Amino acid sequence: MDLGIAGRRALVFGGSKGMGRACAHQLAAEGVKVFLAARTETTLAAAAAEICAATGGAVSYVVADITTDAGRAAALAACPAPDILVNNADGAPPGDFRQWTPSDWHAAIDAMMIGPIDMIRRTVDGMIERRFGRIVNIVSRSVKTPQLELGLSNGARSGLVGFVAGLARQTVRHNVTINNLLPGVFATDAQRHHIEGMLESTGKSFEQLWNERGTSNPAGRYGRPEELGALCAFICSGHAGYICGQNILIDGAAYPGTF
Numbered sequence: 162m163d164l165g166i167a168g169r170r171a172l173v174f175g176g177s178k179g180m181g182r183a184c185a186h187q188l189a190a191e192g193v194k195v196f197l198a199a200r201t202e203t204t205l206a207a208a209a210a211e212i213c214a215a216t217g218g219a220v221s222y223v224v225a226d227i228t229t230d231a232g233r234a235a236a237l238a239a240c241p242a243p244d245i246l247v248n249n250a251d252g253a254p255p256g257d258f259r260q261w262t263p264s265d266w267h268a269a270i271d272a273m274m275i276g277p278i279d280m281i282r283r284t285v286d287g288m289i290e291r292r293f294g295r296i297v298n299i300v301s302r303s304v305k306t307p308q309l310e311l312g313l314s315n316g317a318r319s320g321l322v323g324f325v326a327g328l329a330r331q332t333v334r335h336n337v338t339i340n341n342l343l344p345g346v347f348a349t350d351a352q353r354h355h356i357e358g359m360l361e362s363t364g365k366s367f368e369q370l371w372n373e374r375g376t377s378n379p380a381g382r383y384g385r386p387e388e389l390g391a392l393c394a395f396i397c398s399g400h401a402g403y404i405c406g407q408n409i410l411i412d413g414a415a416y417p418g419t420f
């Protein structure tokens with residue numbers, strides 16, 4: 162299927178690793194001009210070169226931290242007027258809410274709520290004027306199924322999803338969609354760090370926890386980043402203008418409800 166987005170411009174935060182990188186790869190394979198944004202130049206440069214070599218696409222990168230005003234401005238200086246925006250960054254470490262201070266909460270909200278909302282603020286009106294826009298937020302299943310040890314993520318991400326629910330209803334008539342992808346367990350560095358953070362509280366080894374999380378999923382495995390990348394590319398496609406304001410689980414059927 163031709164996704165109908167060749168020649169469009171995409172700004173992909175967290176595009177140097179994991180699921181963001183997989184989104185960038187898939188978009189580049191569809192002929193989209195991709196700009197990767199993240200904080201570390203070495204991994205950005207390597208990802209850009211590898212995606213370029215694998216897809217033959219046009220891939221650039223910019224060092225930019227989505228949690229800062231300067232980072233968001235730098236990303237848009239590199240890629241003014243993106244047609245596609247993928248909001249994505251770090252989560253927050255697991256823990257007990259009794260130990261979290263207001264500054265822990267502010268850091269979580271900057272990364273998972275305010276950064277993405279400010280990127281939407283800076284880009285959505287241009288998309289409306291051009292009558293095409295696709296905004297995808299990589300969120301987490303935690304907004305549907307709270308992860309007990311991830312209170313910072315449960316709380317901050319719910320703020321983003323709640324905000325998007327209202328705005329998406331105002332943009333869709335202009336062919337500008339905003340959707341949230343809710344991954345379950347994916348085999349990425351973030352997942353490895355998450356498990357490392359659980360070693361002490363569980364007393365289990367890394368290998369034991371890693372295997373338990375994968376095999377206890379109904380699919381019997383972790384998600385592959387390229388599976389989410391393909392979903393993202395379709396949601397960004399010309400065919401997906403009627404899919405808007407949705408929270409789309411991609412979790413190997415781990416969510417236990419019927420709806």
Ligand SMILES: NC(=O)c1ccc[n+]([C@@H]2O[C@H](COP(=O)([O-])OP(=O)(O)OC[C@H]3O[C@@H](n4cnc5c(N)ncnc54)[C@H](OP(=O)(O)O)[C@@H]3O)[C@@H](O)[C@H]2O)c1
Pocket residue numbers: 174175176177178179180181198199200201202204225226227228249250251252253272299300301302344345346347348349350351352
């Ligand atoms: N993996 C899972 O199972 C899973 C499940 C549910 C939700 N999630 C969430 O999905 C998102 C992506 O996860 P992942 O597994 O793909 O992570 P990952 O492999 O660790 O990649 C994270 C990417 O985001 C970039 N990044 C981090 N902080 C940033 C910031 N402040 N500004 C700009 N870029 C930033 C990283 O590069 P730099 O560090 O160089 O900036 C990297 O490119 C995270 O929010 C994660 O919590 C993951």
